[in-house]
Amino acid sequence: MIIGVTTTPHGTVGGGLGRAQTVAVADVRDGEVTSWTEVPVGWGDLHGIGPEGTHHARIVRFVREHALERVVTSGLGEGMRTTMGKLGVVVRTDLTGDARAAAVTAATTDAPATP
8 A cells, every 4th residue: 555644854744734845655565664755845835836726736746646545644724635535545644653653554544533
C-alpha cells in the first residue's frame, strides 16, 4: 500500500497537508516499510499563490502521480478532505510521532470512525 506522510525535519508526522514542506511516500508491505522517499513539495510556501483552485490542484497532482492510497497528516481543511474522499484516498489525522511507524499503522489499520 502506498502511503503519503507529511513529515518534519525530525522524522515525525507534522504539518497540515496544505502547508506541508515535505511529504514522504512510503510503500508498506506485510507491515513493513519497503521503500521510503521524502519529496520536498514546498506547499507551505506555495499556499495562496496562483488562481483559485491552484493549490488543491498541486496536491491532487501529487497524490495521483504517486498513486497514494492513504495520507497521514496532522490536519487538512474540509475542502481538501472532500477532495481526498473523491479520489478514494483515506486520510488519517489521528496518527502522530514517528512518521515511518505512522505509515505502517495507516497501512495496517482502518481509520477510526469520525463522529
